[in-house]
Amino acid sequence: MAAQTLYDKLWSRHLVDELPDGSSLVYIDRHLLHEVTSPQAFSGLRSLGRKPWRLDANIAVPDHAVPTRNRELGVPGIADLIARKQVETLTANCHESGIELIELEDSRQGIVHVVGPEQGLTLPGMTIVCGDSHTSTHGAFATLAMGIGTSEVEHVLATQTLRTRKQKNLRVRFEGELGYGVTAKDLILALIGRIGTAGGTGYAIEYAGSAIEQLSMEGRMTICNMSIEAGARAGMVAYDEKTRAFVKGRPRAPEGAMLEQAHNYWQTLVSDADAVFDREEDFNVSELGPQVSWGTSPEMVTGIGGTVPDIDRVKDESARRNLQRACDYMGLKSGQRLEGLAIDKVFIGSCTNARIEDLREVAHLIKGHKVHSAVKQALIVPGSGLVGLQAEREGLAEVFARAGFEWRSAGCSMCLGMNDDRLSAGERCASTSNRNFEGRQGKGGRTHLMSPLMAAAAAITGELTDVRKF
Amino acid sequence: MQPFETHTGIVIPFNRSNIDTDAILPKQYLKMLEKTGYGPHLFDDERYLDPGDVDTPVADRRLNPECILNQTPYSQGSILLAQANFGCGSSREHAVWALRDFGIRALLAPSFGDIFFNNCFNNGLLPVILDQELIDELFERCGVEPGFELTVDLQNCEIQGGGSTWPFVVEEGRRQNLLQGFDEIGLTLERSDAIRHYEAGRKIQEPWLFR
Numbered sequence: 001m002a003a004q005t006l007y008d009k010l011w012s013r014h015l016v017d018e019l020p021d022g023s024s025l026v027y028i029d030r031h032l033l034h035e036v037t038s039p040q041a042f043s044g045l046r047s048l049g050r051k052p053w054r055l056d057a058n059i060a061v062p063d064h065a066v067p068t069r070n071r072e073l074g075v076p077g078i079a080d081l082i083a084r085k086q087v088e089t090l091t092a093n094c095h096e097s098g099i100e101l102i103e104l105e106d107s108r109q110g111i112v113h114v115v116g117p118e119q120g121l122t123l124p125g126m127t128i129v130c131g132d133s134h135t136s137t138h139g140a141f142a143t144l145a146m147g148i149g150t151s152e153v154e155h156v157l158a159t160q161t162l163r164t165r166k167q168k169n170l171r172v173r174f175e176g177e178l179g180y181g182v183t184a185k186d187l188i189l190a191l192i193g194r195i196g197t198a199g200g201t202g203y204a205i206e207y208a209g210s211a212i213e214q215l216s217m218e219g220r221m222t223i224c225n226m227s228i229e230a231g232a233r234a235g236m237v238a239y240d241e242k243t244r245a246f247v248k249g250r251p252r253a254p255e256g257a258m259l260e261q262a263h264n265y266w267q268t269l270v271s272d273a274d275a276v277f278d279r280e281e282d283f284n285v286s287e288l289g290p291q292v293s294w295g296t297s298p299e300m301v302t303g304i305g306g307t308v309p310d311i312d313r314v315k316d317e318s319a320r321r322n323l324q325r326a327c328d329y330m331g332l333k334s335g336q337r338l339e340g341l342a343i344d345k346v347f348i349g350s351c352t353n354a355r356i357e358d359l360r361e362v363a364h365l366i367k368g369h370k371v372h373s374a375v376k377q378a379l380i381v382p383g384s385g386l387v388g389l390q391a392e393r394e395g396l397a398e399v400f401a402r403a404g405f406e407w408r409s410a411g412c413s414m415c416l417g418m419n420d421d422r423l424s425a426g427e428r429c430a431s432t433s434n435r436n437f438e439g440r441q442g443k444g445g446r447t448h449l450m451s452p453l454m455a456a457a458a459a460i461t462g463e464l465t466d467v468r469k470f
Numbered sequence: 471m472q473p474f475e476t477h478t479g480i481v482i483p484f485n486r487s488n489i490d491t492d493a494i495l496p497k498q499y500l501k502m503l504e505k506t507g508y509g510p511h512l513f514d515d516e517r518y519l520d521p522g523d524v525d526t527p528v529a530d531r532r533l534n535p536e537c538i539l540n541q542t543p544y545s546q547g548s549i550l551l552a553q554a555n556f557g558c559g560s561s562r563e564h565a566v567w568a569l570r571d572f573g574i575r576a577l578l579a580p581s582f583g584d585i586f587f588n589n590c591f592n593n594g595l596l597p598v599i600l601d602q603e604l605i606d607e608l609f610e611r612c613g614v615e616p617g618f619e620l621t622v623d624l625q626n627c628e629i630q631g632g633g634s635t636w637p638f639v640v641e642e643g644r645r646q647n648l649l650q651g652f653d654e655i656g657l658t659l660e661r662s663d664a665i666r667h668y669e670a671g672r673k674i675q676e677p678w679l680f681r
Contacts, residue, residue: 016668017661021643025658027668029679037562040505050655053665056681065501082501082524089503125676133561133585147585149563150505151592151654159658161665197488198555201584231558233584254678262678297488318553322487416560418497435559437492439515 003272005169006238007204010144010269014127016161023163029126031156032112033060033099035090036418037131041154042093052097053160059121060094061102062087063111065418068381068408074105083419110384110410113137113351117221118384120250124239124266129156134351134434136227139236140220141243142269144204146233167233168202168278171271173209176286181467183361184219185353185432185451187211187283188226189291193301195281200232203279206271207237211285217246218357225352226434229298238270290467292338293436293449295326300436302338304454304466310335329438330446331426338464343448344427346371346378346459347441348405350415353432353452354383356390362456363396365470371404372462378405379421381413405459417442430458472594473651477575478621479548481631482538483612489552490559491586495568498523508564509571513539539572543617551608552579557586557597566593576622578629580605591644594651596624598638624649 004012017025038060045051052058065083075091078084087104094101102108108115113134116122124142129135133147148162156162174187192199205227212220220237227235237243244263247253254262293301294308300323308327311334314320327334332341348354348362359382371378380400382388388410391397397407414421415433423429423445432455436447448464457467499511501524510528511517517539519532533540539547550556550569556579557565566589569577576596590597600608611632612618620631624645629636647654658665673680 017664019643021647022641023643025661025664027665027672036500039503040563043503043505048655054669080501086501086503123678126679131561131563133559147561149561149566149585149589149592151563151589155655155658158655159662159665160669161658163654163658197558198581198583201555201581228559228585231555231584258678262676265676297490299488318485318487321485325486416492416497418500435490435492437490437559439496440492443496443515443521 003274003276005271005275005277006142006206006236006269007144007169008275010125010127011166013125014144019163023165025161026127026164027161028129028156029057030121030128031058032116032128032130032135033058033153034064034112034132035062035086036064037150038093038153039086039089040150041157042097044154045157050158052099052157055098057160058099058157059102060090060099061109061112061115062090062104064412064416066104066411067419068411068413068421071104071409080419107385107389110382110387111351111354111412113225114355114383114387117141117246118250118386120247120253123247123253124243124269129162133228134225136233136235137221137225137351139224139227139234140217141247142236142239142266144234144236147228167204170200170203170205170232170279170281171277172205172207172281172283174207174211174283174285175209176211176284178211178285179289181290181453182285182288183451183453184215184222186288186291187285188223189293189298189301189449190283190288191281192226192230192298193291195230196299197229197297198231200227200230203232205230205232205235207235212237213240216357217242218355221355222352226298229434239266290451290454292454292464294330294332294338296329296436296438297326298434298436298449300326301449304339304464306338308332308334308336308338339466341464342374342428342462343430343458343464344376345423345429346375346455347414347429347431347433348452348455349379349381349383349413350433351383352434354381354387356387358432358452359387359391359396362452363399365453365456365467366403366460367399369403369460371459374462375459378459379408379414380405381408382410384410414441416440430455430464471592471651471653474575474594474596474624474648476621476623476625477548478619479575480543480546481549481551481608481612481618481620482544482547483609484538484550484552485609487553488555488558491557491562491565491583492559494557494565495562500562500564505567506571508568512568512572513537548573548575549620549622550574550577551605551612552577553605554580556582558583561585563589563593566590566595570595578605578608591648592654594648596622596648598622598629598640600638604636
């Protein structure tokens, strides 16, 4: 058999049928649901008298629009009545269909992409879908994981398959040692800066190289998470001992002889040595510094020592117009330095960076410091209830509170501002989330994407700061 | 799903690249439970001068006169012309529902966000990928002639307007699905035996996935 990439292997393993319309029917092992992109899918099924194909492949958790305060009140405590109705609808849909639901009050509740790996619902070799573009996060476990629309959510519920088309293979190799203050987030931001937000469109990305091998599973999840910001629906990392160690002992992971059997298969989830990729991108990470976005697209990013581009020197008129619009929105000038830019708010959280390792890094950096007096709000939102409990047990939450951070309950929170955690117009935010689009964190809000370490440093100094000098 | 055969309408020139689905439909409207009713909120942040939420009466809000969707004749437009990577970002199908509910039937751009592109076909909207030169030419025509109309003909895979005809390419399977307005779930369920057969094999290969 011809040499295969990891993506080729996952694809062929899950191929049910080739369809006359040129698409392929791919079997879905795990379907994650949340309150925002599922109600129309459930009502679609109901209207045609259809039932879910296979209950045990599905699991639901409310995360997108849930408040991060007063959670002891449960669902009745959701002050936004429309958001409350949506969570109640998810509950009702799960009860009616028999799909397992992790309820808001459950300590396992959290951002769906944090909950999956934490519970062992994410296992190597799976196909995983969810009505959320950051589903690519799960690719860190050598899975084929991708975001889908609500029509596709309905299709997967009804048929346990997805009609889709095979992508091309792109390998991104990060080689070298990460310097002090440089993290997984900086790698993925630098990649997006290089290839652009459409650079990976039509590709499944495999992240490889010595820097990826060195990364923890948490770091790999951060990288795979933002594949969609590079245009790619799916990003993945080969199975190795770190994957094995992370999965072992998780509530839904196989145990004993079954785990051994699984491991024997999972070891094959690597690209063959002579596999050919349609495209390769190589990075030497040793020279990379901490990254920060300056504009309104994740590709508008530079090193913390960098500047906003000199717009007058850009030849293409349409590109110049886009840059100028981003500058105007962000309240920045062509050529302006980013270091030292005063910030109003800090958000540490999201499916990109709200796992325990992120919180440990932040706590370590800020211990003994205070949030700068000019910073109006500094939020830390754990990725799940269990991450929150762990942070409390380790004393991290106390460090945050003492420094002046607000320690909240789990959810998507200010990453997309569907709840009341938002930016007001003109407010500038150091954020560990994944999108800096206009209005993403609140109408008129200005988002700078960066790593948790960089956001923590900004919280203390009140301005965009090179964490290496902190 | 509403089939798409041929459509004639006013072109709305939206001369920006990387328009994301957050811009097309802001987050607060993702709290709605229905599949329709999103039209008034298409490009909500740009379309209104004041902020809005699901329960804000649209009639009470101040329209932004600078937003093209609020201008005559574009408020009656049904073909959106945009630059590269239209619909990038979030997977929210609500963005497509908003375009559809506003009255958009076809989108013309040099490239589209991947998930958005799929979502269009699942809702009877036709996203057409055209060469950058042709896109730029169409923008020029719109500039010279406000209210410029085009016909997007999926039967013949042609765009006609202003005395010119340009061919376009769309994957044949997707074309057929749109022309017929197929229920894809129904089509897939006709293959239930193949899915069951596959599933039985996986249960033996990877029993830990079925518990």
